[in-house]
Amino acid sequence: MSLNIIDLIKGQLGSALVTQAASQLGESESGISKAIGGLLPAVVGGLANNSDNPSVLDAIKTAPSQGVLGNLLGLASDNTWVQGLLTSIFGDKLSGLVNSIATYAGISNNSSASLLNLVTGATVGSVGKYAADNNLDESGISSLLNDQKGIVSSLLPAGLSLASLNVGDWAKGYKFDNDNDTIHTPPTTPISTPTSHDEPKIEVTKSVADGGTFPDRPTTTSDGGSIWKWLLPLLLLVAAAYFIWKQCEKKETTATTTVVGDSLSTTTDTASMQNDTASAITTAKVDENIDLNGTVLKGYRGGMEDNMITFLKSGSYASAADDAALKDQWYDFDHVNFKMGSATELEAGSQGQLENLVAILKAYPEAKIKIGGYTDKVGNEAANVKLSGERATYIKDWLAKQGVGAQVLGAEGYGGKFATVDASASDAERAVDRKMSVRFAK
Structure with a gap:
């Protein structure tokens, strides 16, 4: 498996840096985290698309001598070295990227530009x-x-796409960008139509009683015309209709679809296409206002907060007889993730959803929950169980510090026990199994 550059960078963009950057730029920590989450893949993508650009390669080689990693916050101010590199990567699309991230994260353009310098330096x-x-x-x-x-x-985080980032032509370097692709239909050979058509004839032998044999006389219909004038076209029409019907039936069961992420064309059945479409729709989530008894939380419609609040409002929790009635309904965190291999360091942007959970618990003090941690199937399972358990316990302890510890009845790690993606799959595919979840308990 190839190295994921993002894993190299995350250690430089932790919660401490987010807090310092928020203070320096006068923005909220959630806005800073959201902006970094959008800028990071854009910068990595820009570098990848300029992998043969001598100026980019030279900037990377000389970065250690520039002391870049030791002065990331200093790069947030106007820096000629970083600006020159960004111009090489994005060209005239640079301002469009800055504006798009500012709008997406709810921060000023100046803060977006400063964070772009910082993220580029870290990368x-x-x-x-x-x-x-x-x-x-x-x-x-x-x-x-x-x-x-x-x-x-x-x-790319939910709510962002190459189109929304206004990055323009450089995105064509990615095989997952099909916005400008054109399907070319192969030329067809025109079917020539004969200028004249001799009417087909059939020889009919008449009985002696009818007057003998008439080899040159066609059978006639009641109106005096040849039977083949209407029978032959009818047969051809039926054959054509049958052929078209078979082709339509085939198209209903198979269809060619393009897997955007890997630029791989494959044939899939209708059910698979529906699953892929549902997955794509799920991925393209956008933060919305979620009502918590008059208090507004930021979350996904149909996401963790929305579903938990709906469950509580329905009275289903209050009517549940015991824990057995609740144990099978888990709610996956949409944003809470730990840094690679860590059980004590959350990735940027994770705290916001934990704070939403605190708000829900305080609004419903009778509700009790349990935290669960999960990993993919890669690695030693005993180690995975230990790591996922430590992560679940970390969240339990964090919630206790926010004053809702009495409502958290337990925390458990399940490792890869419930993972659904094979260990041989790509890192991106296995990401669905690496998650933190919460369920109601009694």
């Missing part, structure tokens, strides 16, 4: 350090960047 600095540590030359760096093209599509 280039991390890749440069990795290259230096592993003795990669320009060819090795180029290869590393190229490997990212297959995973960048899965890194």
